[in-house]
Amino acid sequence: MNKRMNSKTGYLLIHGFGGNINEVAPLADFLKEGGYIVLCPVLKGHTGKRSDLSKYSYQDWILSVKNSYDELSISCEEIYMVGFSMGGLIALELSSQLSVNAIVTLNTPIYFWDFKNILLYIFHDIKNLKLNNTIRYIQSCTSFPIKSLINFRLLLFNTKRSLSNVKCPLLIIQSLKDDAVKAISANYIYExxxxxxxxxxxxxxxxxxxxxxxxxxxxxxxxxAFFEDVNTLDKYI
Incomplete structure (x- = not known):
């Protein structure tokens, strides 16, 4: 990508549940090098502390992104959203309410925990005498407050109901070896x-x-390439 200032194009990158902006950092760095305005909001309560996460609801997570959207809309004529995992749910939910030029979802869950892939990763641990993946699964089951897990499910439920209101261009990206999200989630969103x-x-x-x-x-x-195609198409409409 050639360097250029794109002061009227803004990108909103949204991290996942229990995660942080590092999850989308490689894409953020790429876009910033191209001169684009990029915001990566930290979802409320996502400090890495279990006690902080439990203080906020899914509405607060959405508001974290909405505030950044409002900030971008002041100076940007075009706004694109990229949501990783639960961040994709937030992007879809907001795009059903706000003006968004296009969305990309990355491994966004409708159906989660792919036990086939989980077993493959555990087998890989056993074979290589390591416990990296196994420890990660145990931490995933014990590190999140019940209240936060309920709010995740509420966000998922409400976003599924809003999908028919998503009308902007959409690219759904899904890993086939994803152990956290079942690949059929991509098909559900598409349909x-x-x-x-x-x-x-x-x-x-x-x-x-x-x-x-x-x-x-x-x-x-x-x-x-997807966003460039959308941008080119918009110029002819």
Whole structure:
């Protein structure tokens, strides 16, 4: 991508449940190098502390992103959203209410915990005498407050009901080796949105943290190409 100032184009990158902005950092860095305005809001309560996460609801998480959207809309004529995991649910929910030029979802859950892939990763741990994945699964089951898990489910429930109101161009990206999100989630989103320009792209070379995987460079290129196509199309409408 050639460097240039794109002061009227803004990108809103949204991290996942229990995560942080590092999950979308590779894409943010790429876009900033191109001169784009990029905001990566930290969802309320996502400080890394269990006690902080439990203080906020899914409405607060949405508001975190809405505030950044409002900030972008002051100076940007075009706003694009990229949501990783639960961040994709927030992007879809907000796009059903606000003016968004296009969305990309990355490993966004409708159905979660792919036990086939989980077993494969645990087998990999046993084979290599390591417990990296196994420890991660245990932490995932014990580190999140029940209240926060309920709010995640409420966000998922409400977003599913709003999918038919999503009408902007949409690229759905899903890892086939994702252990946290079942790949059929991508198909569900594709089938229930009202966007006329909707695409799905699957990747074999990555797990859940797709922007930190071997496929990351290709994923970033595909995201940028999608937004460029949308931008070109908008100019002819």
């Amino acid at each position: 229930h949105v009202s966007s006329e320009d909707t695409n799905i792209k699957f990747y074999n070379e990555s797990g859940h943290l797709i922007l930190w995987s071997k496929a990351a460079n290709n994923v970033i290129k595909d995201i940028y």
